[in-house]
Amino acid sequence: MAMSSTGRSGRRRGETQTRDAIAFAARAAFADVGYDRATMRSIAAAAGVDPALIVHFFGSKEGLFREVTALPPEMGAAMAGLADGPRQEVGLRFAQAVVGMLENPATRPVILARLRSAASHPEAAALVRELVSRDLGLLTSSLTDDRPEARAVLAGTQVVGLAFVRYVVRVEPLASMDAAAVVDVLAPTFQRILVGPLTD
């Protein structure tokens, strides 16, 4: 059900609105079906624009993907900021931040888009590596000198596993669990991974 760049209201949309509509549709498509199945044609149809406009605004599907799955630059700082506060509750703060991002309709599609696409698309895989090594590394290296890189990637495995099992594959009872309950069961795992003894 493709529409022209003249929107539902009948008024011609401005450049910014058209660009935003494409970005919104693309993010949802990458999050729902991954990079390969999200075609330029289907994204254009969902945004109600001609596919040529995607190339006009974003250059290519690759450029579109990179732009709409970019995380806010302040996220790294927010991660590092979790080190502030009682050390015995850093696992809880981290669990709250992670579940918060995954429950937030603005950030969830970004994370799921990267994750779904990473399985088959090298560019998306690189973005997942960056997220885990750089952003989580900012937190662990401000918490401890004891193997911060290993702790960052271990925390990353638990974040990725949560996102995949709760939101992509949707295994019960985790898929329907309250966000607060998810935070409660994950906090002790993160607490040990971030600042506890890594091995017995």
Add this chain to the structure above:
Amino acid sequence: MAMSSTGRSGRRRGETQTRDAIAFAARAAFADVGYDRATMRSIAAAAGVDPALIVHFFGSKEGLFREVTALPPEMGAAMAGLADGPRQEVGLRFAQAVVGMLENPATRPVILARLRSAASHPEAAALVRELVSRDLGLLTSSLTDDRPEARAVLAGTQVVGLAFVRYVVRVEPLASMDAAAVVDVLAPTFQRILVGPLTD
């Protein structure tokens, strides 16, 4: 570089050998690039057979996928068997079993094929749900009456995260870590998830 069903040796391969060659090539392709990108044509080429033979033996791509990503039926029993032995070491035994399956060249492709494909393919997603709920559930329900379903799926998140981050996306230092070291850092997490207090 497709070959006919006459193998490299020049002798015509038997039905079983041809079927096995297709299954082997398909499992590797699904594990490497996921369901969507693993085409019948590329699988046939890798197996050195005509694509029509895949349909002859397996009916469809769907049937091929289901058959080559089937896990040995004894796996569920093996999972439940991990409950035997000292309770304070069940996390260690589980970590050894999981890392063992992921390091084993016979079982790793099966798990990665399901995981890579689950991101975009509903049938593969169903198989991941089955693996987590049924097979892990056999273990947790023989260990405890305290929320065994939640424990199974939580253990599943850590298994899925490990497989994805270490073997699919390959984030360092986890990707290059010794299998024994991976077991050591995961054992305490599994110990708490399987038989410890779920929340603080």
